[in-house]
Amino acid sequence: MEKVLEVRELSKQYTKVLAADKVSFDIEKGEIFALIGPNGAGKTTTIRMISTLLTPTAGDAVIAGHSIIKEPAKVRECITYLPDEAGAYKNMTGKNYLRFMAGLFSTDIDTINRYVERAERICGLGERLKDKIGTYSRGMIRKLLLARAVMTEPKLAILDEPTSGLDVLNAIEIRKMIKRLAAEEGMSFLLSSHNMLEIEFVSDRVGIISKGHLLVSGKADELKERYSAANLEEVFERVVKGNEIL
Amino acid sequence: MKFFNLLKKELGELLTAQTIISLVLVTGMLMLMGNLMKSTIEDAVENEYTISICDRDQTDFTKQLIKTLREAGATVDEYESEGDDYPAILRDADVESLVILPKGFTEALEKDERPEMISVGVMKSSAAMSNIANSNSGAIALIEDCISSTFAAKAGLTAEQVDLLQLPVNVNEQTVVKDKSAPVSTTSVMSSIMTKNMILPIIVFILIMFTSNMLMSAISNEKIDKTLETLLSAPVSRTAILGAKMLAAAIIALLNAVVYMFGFSSFMNGATKSVSDEMGSKLVGQYISVDEALDRLGLTLGIGDYILIGAQLFLTIMICLSISLMLGALVNDTKQSQTMIMPLMIMAMVPYLISIMSDINTLPMAIRLVVYAIPFTHTFSAVNNIMFGNMGLFFAGLAYQLVVFAICLFFALRLFNSDKILTASLNFGQKSKFKKSTADNE
Numbered sequence: 004m005e006k007v008l009e010v011r012e013l014s015k016q017y018t019k020v021l022a023a024d025k026v027s028f029d030i031e032k033g034e035i036f037a038l039i040g041p042n043g044a045g046k047t048t049t050i051r052m053i054s055t056l057l058t059p060t061a062g063d064a065v066i067a068g069h070s071i072i073k074e075p076a077k078v079r080e081c082i083t084y085l086p087d088e089a090g091a092y093k094n095m096t097g098k099n100y101l102r103f104m105a106g107l108f109s110t111d112i113d114t115i116n117r118y119v120e121r122a123e124r125i126c127g128l129g130e131r132l133k134d135k136i137g138t139y140s141r142g143m144i145r146k147l148l149l150a151r152a153v154m155t156e157p158k159l160a161i162l163d164e165p166t167s168g169l170d171v172l173n174a175i176e177i178r179k180m181i182k183r184l185a186a187e188e189g190m191s192f193l194l195s196s197h198n199m200l201e202i203e204f205v206s207d208r209v210g211i212i213s214k215g216h217l218l219v220s221g222k223a224d225e226l227k228e229r230y231s232a233a234n235l236e237e238v239f240e241r242v243v244k245g246n247e248i249l
Numbered sequence: 250m251k252f253f254n255l256l257k258k259e260l261g262e263l264l265t266a267q268t269i270i271s272l273v274l275v276t277g278m279l280m281l282m283g284n285l286m287k288s289t290i291e292d293a294v295e296n297e298y299t300i301s302i303c304d305r306d307q308t309d310f311t312k313q314l315i316k317t318l319r320e321a322g323a324t325v326d327e328y329e330s331e332g333d334d335y336p337a338i339l340r341d342a343d344v345e346s347l348v349i350l351p352k353g354f355t356e357a358l359e360k361d362e363r364p365e366m367i368s369v370g371v372m373k374s375s376a377a378m379s380n381i382a383n384s385n386s387g388a389i390a391l392i393e394d395c396i397s398s399t400f401a402a403k404a405g406l407t408a409e410q411v412d413l414l415q416l417p418v419n420v421n422e423q424t425v426v427k428d429k430s431a432p433v434s435t436t437s438v439m440s441s442i443m444t445k446n447m448i449l450p451i452i453v454f455i456l457i458m459f460t461s462n463m464l465m466s467a468i469s470n471e472k473i474d475k476t477l478e479t480l481l482s483a484p485v486s487r488t489a490i491l492g493a494k495m496l497a498a499a500i501i502a503l504l505n506a507v508v509y510m511f512g513f514s515s516f517m518n519g520a521t522k523s524v525s526d527e528m529g530s531k532l533v534g535q536y537i538s539v540d541e542a543l544d545r546l547g548l549t550l551g552i553g554d555y556i557l558i559g560a561q562l563f564l565t566i567m568i569c570l571s572i573s574l575m576l577g578a579l580v581n582d583t584k585q586s587q588t589m590i591m592p593l594m595i596m597a598m599v600p601y602l603i604s605i606m607s608d609i610n611t612l613p614m615a616i617r618l619v620v621y622a623i624p625f626t627h628t629f630s631a632v633n634n635i636m637f638g639n640m641g642l643f644f645a646g647l648a649y650q651l652v653v654f655a656i657c658l659f660f661a662l663r664l665f666n667s668d669k670i671l672t673a674s675l676n677f678g679q680k681s682k683f684k685k686s687t688a689d690n691e
Contacts, residue, residue, distance in 0.1 A: 017672070054482045057668045076484065084482035090474030092258070094265055106254035107483040148479075161482075 005032045007159050007191040008053070012062035015048050015215075022048040024215040025062065030159065033189040035181060037206035038217075039199050039239065045215040046195040047087065050163050053193065054084040067158045080108075083152040087164040087195075090144065093137035097128055097147050100136060101154065108155045118154045125180065126150035142173035149177055153184055160184075161193045166201060178205045199235040209235065211242050218242050252489045259497030263463060268501070272508050279512035286516075299324045300388040301344040305331075308355040310399075317395050323388070335369045346370040346385045348392065358396070366392065426546040427638055433542035441539045442548065442636070448513045450601055450629050453562065455509060457597040457625065460502040460566055461573040461590055467494065468577030469585075478671065491665045495570050502566050547638070554635045557643070564650045565628040569593065571657035578670055600626035608633070610642075621646075624653040 008030040015023040023045045030036045038046045051057040053064050055075040063070050069077040091100050098119070105118035123132060126146045136144065145166075152160050165181065166174035182205060184190045196202050202209055203223045210220035219226065219242050223235055232238040300323050304311045318325050328342040330349065339347060349367035357364035368385040394415075401411040422434040471477035480490055543549050550558075576589045600623055603609055609620055609630055620626050627646030634643040664670055 051478075051671070054478075056478060056481055056671060076486070079482060079484040082482065084479065086475040086478040088475065089479060090476060092262060092476060094262060095258075099261075103254060103258050104479075104483070107251055107480075107485050110250040 006030070007032050007034075008036075008064065008066050008193065010049075010053065010062075010064040013049060013052055013059050013064055014061040015045075015052055015057060016060040021215050023052065023059075026212070026215075026217045027062075028210050028217060028220050030191050030193060032158075032191055033185050034208065035185050035192040035194065035206045037194040037196060037202040037209045038212050039196060039202050039209055039235065040212035041197055044212045046197075046212055047163055048215075049212070050084075050161055050193065050195055054082060054161050055079055056084070081158040082161055083155060083157040084161045085148055085152040085163060085165065087167055089148055091136045091148060094135060096135055097126075097132035097139070098123070100147065101132075101151055104151050105154065121156075122147075122150040122154035125153060142169050145169055145173065145177065149180065153180075153190065156188065156190065159191045159193060163195050165194060165196070166198070167196075174201065181205055199239055203235045211239055213243050213246070216246070218246050251485050252493055255485065255489060255493035256497055259467070259493050260500065262467060263497055263501045264504075272505065276508055276512035279516040283516035298322060298387060299326070300385075300391070301326050301328060301342065301347045302388070303328045303330045303338075303342075303347055303349045305352050306350050306354040310355040310358065311350050314350075314392065314395055318388075318391055321391055321395075323391060339369060339371060346388075348385050348388050358399070364396075424542070424546060426548060429546050431542040431545040432537060433539065433546075437539050438542060438546065438548070441543060446632055448510070449558075449632055450604055452506060452509050452513060453565065453625075453628050454597055454601045456502055456506055456562075456566060457569050458590070458594060459505055460498055461569050461576075461593045462587075463501065464494065464498040464570050464573040465577040465580065465589060467498070468574060469580035472578065472580070472671075481670070487665045487670075488662065491574065491662065495567070495574065498570050498573075499563075499566055502570075506562070548636050550632070550635065557635060557647075558631050561628050561631045561643075561647055561650065564647070564654055565625055568624050568650060568654045568657055571654065571661045574661045575657070575664055578664055579673055596623050597625050599623060600629045604629035604633075610639075621649075624650050 006029050008028075010026060010028050012025040012027055013023055014021070014025055026045070026049050028036065038049060040046050048057065052059045053066070053071060055071050055078050059072065063072050065071075066078050067081045069081065071078050092103075095103065101119045101122045102115065105115040105122075108118065109115055126132070126149070128143060128147060131139070131143065132147075136147070139147070145168075149162070149165065152162065162181070166177050169177065178201065181192055181194075185192060185207075192206075194202065194206060206223065208220060208222050209226065211218045211226075221229070223238075226232075226238045227234065230238045230241045232241060300318060302315060302318075302325055304315060304327060315325055315327065326344070328344070328347065330338040330342065330347075332338075339345070347369045349369065351365060351367060354364045354366070366389070368389060370385055397415065398411055401414065406414070421432065423430050424433050424435045424438050468477075471480070481487060537545070540549075572593060573590075576592075580589055600609075600620060603612075603620060603626075609617060609626065612620065627643075627650055631643060631646065634640070634646070664673070
């Protein structure tokens, strides 16, 4: 299988904290990979390094053949990033926001129009796209941002806590959307979440991260079997406790 | 193309309906105030020649006095009154000022004693312009002139001698600026320059405050809403993002400068034109007009001078923007962005107040150096330096501002091109909202 992302011993040292320590994993084309872990585990730091927002202290990651250290500009052309609890420009209409973001990915008007039409179809906000984002609910903003993140057909879409703060129905809708885009269009996803039950449903493979270390990774079913657990939460508990004992 | 996309978005974010409405309102208010002050001053000037008088002495002399006042061109309204209940007297007469010639006025004059005259005026408020119309000064001066003439006539002096007594010396005032001179008093030159130059420091001060606040909020809002993270992960250079933000803020600042300049000009024209016209004609009189004198002294500004002032103003705004950009990146919430403006405010306030109150060049050396170290000082003293030919000082200031701008821009670019744009914050003992959310999500 074609590898879209190869993360090799990625580390980030803040002044006092080692937020990520030699994190390594791969994502294949059309695969949904999820980093799971509690708050402060190093998920966002790892994701930010892969998104070229933070410079790694050591290690590297290669996205579609481009190194995040040597070719960050090329990497940014292949990825999209949706931060956790992100907002959008409140004075813009939904449609103008999509057009503005599409204009950052392409200078060709036809391509921009194609991106915007695609996002309009995916977000399902219909006529509300003509309204200012300031009038949207949290769920609507998240749908708009998610559509923005996938409209450019990136090789890798990086979504930090994609359903955080959403009600059950909106969360289900977004999970289905991610699964469909991966299955039908072969888009790869790197997700992060501390909601392990959600991740079990949506992802192909998971990586369990704690205190900056990627402790284990694999398919949810395999991990459950390996650790004789009923769900990912139990897997997580056993992996983390096992590592503490070690 | 991508840069214009960013610029368009930044302009859209900054130029909201609220911004436009507030600009229109401020300009409208300034124009209204200008007109209001103009009419107040015109009333006052008109009032100077309207005398409300109460003749309690009723002698031939006082009657002649009133007649003389009328002959001198004043409109004299006569009233009757008794006692010293002045509020009631003014109320009954329905006037705001009144001159009372008490009983015994003529008798005192005949005894060669100084007679007493009562001047009553209403005070409605402590506002500087509110009591101008209530002054009796014009009436008193006219009455004093009449009485002086009577005394002089009694002493057997001719009209010419009286005139000589009142104005014993013809002062031929000459003002020198560098190697040029003009027959005009320094007082009238000063007041004319002050009136004309009053607008610029106010506009500079407002612009510094406005643009800093605007850009700081724009950056901090992007950081708090995490739209900045989305932007920084898009295929567009960070320098372009920073450039678009600064250029948009500079364009809005320029728009504000034009609108405020227009509003303040109408305000100042209304407020000062009638006063300075009066003053000009009285002080310079037979010699030359103040404008001509300013021209002769080389104190008028040409197009080249305005370009230099504009360049300095632009540099000031750019320094302001680069500092605000860095401060905005350190802010964690909107409340903090309002306090973060303090350093810039002080940097603008100190030279602004000093430029109003005194000449920076006359301050003690140590204080002067401190004041000159503030980059905005050079903007506030720019007009003065150009006007009085201190071009060395002007260009030194301009060069200093250029260096300050280069340093600020260098640090702003470094901040924008490093992790610090996302991780830096000033907490003052409080946990950063941004860092907190980051830690929560890790």
